[in-house]
Amino acid sequence: MSDASWSSRLLAAVVVCLAVAATGLALGWWSLRVAAVAGDSTVESWASYQSEAGQTVRLRDRFGAVWSELDGPRRTVVELADVPAHFLGALLASEDQGFYDHDGVDGVAVVRALVKNVEAGAFVEGGSTLTQQLARTLALNSDKTLGRKLDEAVVARRLELDLDKRTILAMYVNEVYFGEGCYGVDEAARRYFGKRARALDIAESAALVASLPAPSLLNPRVAPSENKARRARVLRRMVSEGWLATGAAKAAENRELVLSPADSRARKRHPWARDAVRRALRRQGAKLQAGAEVYTTIDLRAQRIAEDVVADAKVPPGAEVALVVLDRLTSEVRAVVGGKDYTRSPYPRALMARRQMGSTFKPFVVAAGIEALGWSERTTFSNARLSLGRGRSRWRPRNATGRYSSEPVALGDALAKSLNVVAVRAAREVGVPAIVDLARRAGFRSPMPPDLTIALGSGSATPLELATAYGTLARQGVARVPRWITRVEGLDGSPLATPAAADGRQAIPQATARSVASMLERVVATGTGRAARRGVSADVVVAGKTGTTERAVDAWFAGFTDRYVCVVWVGRDDAKPMKRASGGRIAAPIFASTVAKLHALEAVSERSLSPLPSVAGAR
Numbered sequence: 001m002s003d004a005s006w007s008s009r010l011l012a013a014v015v016v017c018l019a020v021a022a023t024g025l026a027l028g029w030w031s032l033r034v035a036a037v038a039g040d041s042t043v044e045s046w047a048s049y050q051s052e053a054g055q056t057v058r059l060r061d062r063f064g065a066v067w068s069e070l071d072g073p074r075r076t077v078v079e080l081a082d083v084p085a086h087f088l089g090a091l092l093a094s095e096d097q098g099f100y101d102h103d104g105v106d107g108v109a110v111v112r113a114l115v116k117n118v119e120a121g122a123f124v125e126g127g128s129t130l131t132q133q134l135a136r137t138l139a140l141n142s143d144k145t146l147g148r149k150l151d152e153a154v155v156a157r158r159l160e161l162d163l164d165k166r167t168i169l170a171m172y173v174n175e176v177y178f179g180e181g182c183y184g185v186d187e188a189a190r191r192y193f194g195k196r197a198r199a200l201d202i203a204e205s206a207a208l209v210a211s212l213p214a215p216s217l218l219n220p221r222v223a224p225s226e227n228k229a230r231r232a233r234v235l236r237r238m239v240s241e242g243w244l245a246t247g248a249a250k251a252a253e254n255r256e257l258v259l260s261p262a263d264s265r266a267r268k269r270h271p272w273a274r275d276a277v278r279r280a281l282r283r284q285g286a287k288l289q290a291g292a293e294v295y296t297t298i299d300l301r302a303q304r305i306a307e308d309v310v311a312d313a314k315v316p317p318g319a320e321v322a323l324v325v326l327d328r329l330t331s332e333v334r335a336v337v338g339g340k341d342y343t344r345s346p347y348p349r350a351l352m353a354r355r356q357m358g359s360t361f362k363p364f365v366v367a368a369g370i371e372a373l374g375w376s377e378r379t380t381f382s383n384a385r386l387s388l389g390r391g392r393s394r395w396r397p398r399n400a401t402g403r404y405s406s407e408p409v410a411l412g413d414a415l416a417k418s419l420n421v422v423a424v425r426a427a428r429e430v431g432v433p434a435i436v437d438l439a440r441r442a443g444f445r446s447p448m449p450p451d452l453t454i455a456l457g458s459g460s461a462t463p464l465e466l467a468t469a470y471g472t473l474a475r476q477g478v479a480r481v482p483r484w485i486t487r488v489e490g491l492d493g494s495p496l497a498t499p500a501a502a503d504g505r506q507a508i509p510q511a512t513a514r515s516v517a518s519m520l521e522r523v524v525a526t527g528t529g530r531a532a533r534r535g536v537s538a539d540v541v542v543a544g545k546t547g548t549t550e551r552a553v554d555a556w557f558a559g560f561t562d563r564y565v566c567v568v569w570v571g572r573d574d575a576k577p578m579k580r581a582s583g584g585r586i587a588a589p590i591f592a593s594t595v596a597k598l599h600a601l602e603a604v605s606e607r608s609l610s611p612l613p614s615v616a617g618a619r
Contacts, residue, residue, distance in 0.1 A: 046167045057292045059277055061300040062332070062486075068274040070181075070281075070294070078186045080170040082198045087185060087205035088169070089243030094209050094234045096130040097241055100165055104131045104156035131156040134172045173197075178208055179215035179222070180346055181275065192220060194260030202244070203252040206234040216275075220257055222347050228257075261343075270307070271342045273298050273335065276351060280484040286497045293489045297332035305597045306335035313340075313590050315570050316578040321590065322349035324467045325598070326565040331471050331480035334564070336464075347573070354446055354460040355571060358547030358583065359418045359528075360558045361439075361457035363473065363516050366415060368438040369430040370512045377412030377519050386421045388452065397424045397456065400548070412519045416527030418546065420456055427455035441507040443468035443479055457547055466558050467567040473516050474543075474560035477508035517543055520559065531588035532559055535596040537603075544591065546583030553577055557587035561595050563602065568594070 057070040135155035178188035186197040210230035211219040220227045238244040310321045325335040338348040369375040383405045414422035436448045472479045488497040520543035523529040528546040544559015555570040568587040
């Protein structure tokens with residue numbers, strides 16, 4: 001035997017030994033982890049699961065007043081025998097075809113998901129079984145991390161050892177979230193179709209299952225067209241898996257759903273804020289006990305004011321309104337409204353709708369120049385017509401007024417008048433990378449355009465994200481993450497969770513932020529944001545910026561006062577233009593009405609906080 005052949009065989013033997021050892025270690029770790037949770041199972045039996053049903057969690061505002069309740073995630077429990085076979089077929093065909101064959105983790109599904117994720121270059125499919133999804137809901141959080149996925153698999157295996165398949169399936173159909181605050185198929189059937197789960201037909205069952213990947217966004221009330229398309233895919237899977245005949249699937253696909261009226265009591269429970277706190281709890285992985293108390297940063301008085309202002313706002317036909325109010329000093333969320341009418345459309349626009357920012361982003365271009373190049377409000381730029389690039393790639397930014405001048409314009413005046421060509425010239429001078437860097441430090445997390453259109457707000461952000469960044473300017477450069485929850489207590493008063501208050505960090509130089517804040521006061525005093533002062537007491541400092549995107553698709557006002565940061569967005573969900581709309585005309589008055597009422601309330605409140613210094617730090 002040659003030396004080369006001997007070496008190859010030796011190498012192969014070493015590789016095999018290492019593989020066997022690695023497999024042994026993995027199996028040993030798996031066995032130890034599964035055994036470790038043997039006495040710590042989340043649910044011991046179907047009976048114990050049922051006994052926890054129907055409890056609620058109370059939400060308290062910053063002063064301790066109860067302002068809403070979270071229905072417990074086990075609030076309406078039904079026996080599996082009361083769930084139609086076609087609903088179970090839709091669920092299994094769509095979510096877990098191998099449910100009755102795997103032991104909690106489906107290796108084939110994991111590999112399939114891995115391949116799809118690699119092909120997509122992003123996390124698009126998780127490969128989780130129903131048991132893993134149940135484990136995540138009962139005992140874990142929704143973070144997309146390797147550690148959480150491993151723990152999910154361990155808990156799923158423990159559930160499979162402790163419970164039979166029918167019990168796991170029964171728990172799942174009672175636990176799964178369907179949007180609009182609905183946990184469990186029976187509650188979802190009542191909310192969307194006005195009937196009990198046992199009465200669901202094939203089309204309704206498929207529609208509910210079709211919403212599971214993103215129930216708040218894909219349910220049949222919020223997204224009827226998208227839900228119908230997904231319903232058709234669920235029905236086709238039912239046919240391929242033998243749960244349904246082709247003719248029955250076709251009939252269900254063509255049937256028009258009849259939705260029940262949305263809950264008319266929803267607004268009384270402050271649904272926008274309630275849903276936001278629910279998401280914050282889930283994001284933090286907080287596990288709530290029956291009867292728990294959640295102390296939030298919401299100010300019930302401010303929330304009522306915000307809801308009333310939005311409900312009464314005069315906006316173009318078909319337009320929605322989103323509004324966020326933060327405490328200027330702490331960045332605690334005081335109020336949030338996601339639309340004109342929750343019962344008609346509960347989509348949380350304030351938190352999830354990413355829309356182009358328009359000129360509300362210009363202050364961050366100015367801030368980048370002040371920080372990097374030492375600009376001031378007196379630094380001048382040309383307001384002459386501007387042409388960039390050549391041929392088809394040529395771009396000619398235009399001022400909204402249609403007016404241009406060869407005379408130099410001071411930066412403060414340009415921001416007050418929202419001159420686009422000046423903003424583009426400023427961005428070209430300071431550079432896009434410097435602008436993106438400062439925006440990230442201020443609090444923006446959404447993708448940023450890599451070109452000079454960034455100067456005109458071509459990037460998109462949610463109202464909450466924009467409020468976060470404006471809060472950094474308002475606090476003289478100190479960045480803080482918005483906070484929703486201060487503590488969570490059990491029924492006996494024991495602490496269940498106390499989220500740490502994020503310490504502020506000096507993200508932008510103090511002098512830079514103060515200079516920009518001073519310019520934003522001028523925008524309101526003499527510029528495009530004059531409507532933001534309407535009705536506000538003269539002794540209240542108001543600063544901010546209007547924003548209107550191309551063809552008036554989006555209208556914004558983002559600003560702050562001595563006490564509050566407030567962002568208002570107005571637009572249509574279908575991104576159609578609004579006639580005669582602008583940030584100064586329709587968003588700024590909503591801002592003004594909100595902060596005027598908030599400050600009037602503070603003036604007479606016995607619990608008013610001590611005065612804060614001027615937002616510009618100049619008085």
